[in-house]
Amino acid sequence: MAPSSSRNNKQEEQDQNVLRKHVAFFDMNNDGIVYPWETFQGFRAIGCGLILSSVAAIFINLGLSQKTRPVFITSLFIIFVTYMQLPTLFFFCCNNADSFIFNIILNLFPFIFLIIEVKNIQKAKHGSDSGVYDSEGRFVPSKFEEIFKKHAKKHPNALTSDELMGMLKANREPKDYKGWLASYTEWKILYVLCKDKDGLLHKETIRAVYDGSLFEHMEKEHSQKKNK
Numbered sequence: 656m657a658p659s660s661s662r663n664n665k666q667e668e669q670d671q672n673v674l675r676k677h678v679a680f681f682d683m684n685n686d687g688i689v690y691p692w693e694t695f696q697g698f699r700a701i702g703c704g705l706i707l708s709s710v711a712a713i714f715i716n717l718g719l720s721q722k723t724r725p726v727f728i729t730s731l732f733i734i735f736v737t738y739m740q741l742p743t744l745f746f747f748c749c750n751n752a753d754s755f756i757f758n759i760i761l762n763l764f765p766f767i768f769l770i771i772e773v774k775n776i777q778k779a780k781h782g783s784d785s786g787v788y789d790s791e792g793r794f795v796p797s798k799f800e801e802i803f804k805k806h807a808k809k810h811p812n813a814l815t816s817d818e819l820m821g822m823l824k825a826n827r828e829p830k831d832y833k834g835w836l837a838s839y840t841e842w843k844i845l846y847v848l849c850k851d852k853d854g855l856l857h858k859e860t861i862r863a864v865y866d867g868s869l870f871e872h873m874e875k876e877h878s879q880k881k882n883k
């Protein structure tokens with residue numbers, strides 16, 4: 656009885672945490688936060704170049720950070736900036752003082768806006784997506800199957816570049832330009848990195864991106880290539 660119920664619990668936990676698993680790969684030191692340099696390192700680890708990794712780190716962290724931060728902390732920092740930082744800056748400049756703590760705060764400050772909290776990652780969902788992650792970040796198998804039923808015309812278990820574009824267009828919600836761009840970027844990067852030699856994006860690859868296992872696999876492949 657016990658093992659099966661603990662297995663059920665584990666399964667339940669996994670179902671609930673799939674989007675967290677997607678981003679957990681990038682939380683290199685497992686502290687529950689994805690810093691911009693961790694996004695950069697993650698992209699490098701799966702074999703992306705310097706430019707893509709840098710651009711991705713800036714845009715992903717800038718784009719998702721505020722959505723995953725607790726409202727309280729965000730408000731606290733806004734208050735801090737408005738009421739404290741500017742007068743303090745003025746005061747220190749006028750007095751030509753050199754404050755260690757002040758410099759630390761000033762230097763760390765921009766990063767507060769670039770931190771992604773893994774536990775709140777479902778709040779960073781955008782519109783015009785496939786719906787395979789639900790609002791709680793859970794994996795929805797029927798939505799996953801729907802991708803192939805609706806859009807995989809040439810091969811039942813893979814998407815061509817045109818079919819992928821067809822899916823992206825079909826998922827677009829009117830005037831949701833941010834969502835269009837976010838979905839386009841996610842799927843295009845996936846396609847460019849993982850298509851096979853015939854230009855097909857396979858179902859098992861797409862399945863593996865959802866729970867992040869794809870990233871681990873790519874990291875292994877990349878490090879094996881490097882060591883050859």
Ligand code: HEM
Nearest residue numbers: 678681689694779780781784785786787788841842844845
């Ligand atoms: C090479 C790296 C990455 C690739 C190829 C990738 C690809 C994808 C794909 C294909 C989806 C599914 C979208 C859909 O179902 O329509 C997705 C969703 C998502 N990804 Fe990534 N991703 C990457 C890295 C990241 C990173 C670093 C983060 C954040 C730290 C992130 C956060 C998200 C979030 C929040 C979603 C949910 C979007 C939604 O369903 O509205 N991803 N990603």
Ligand SMILES: [Ca+2]
Nearest residue numbers: 682684686688
């Ligand atoms: Ca981390």
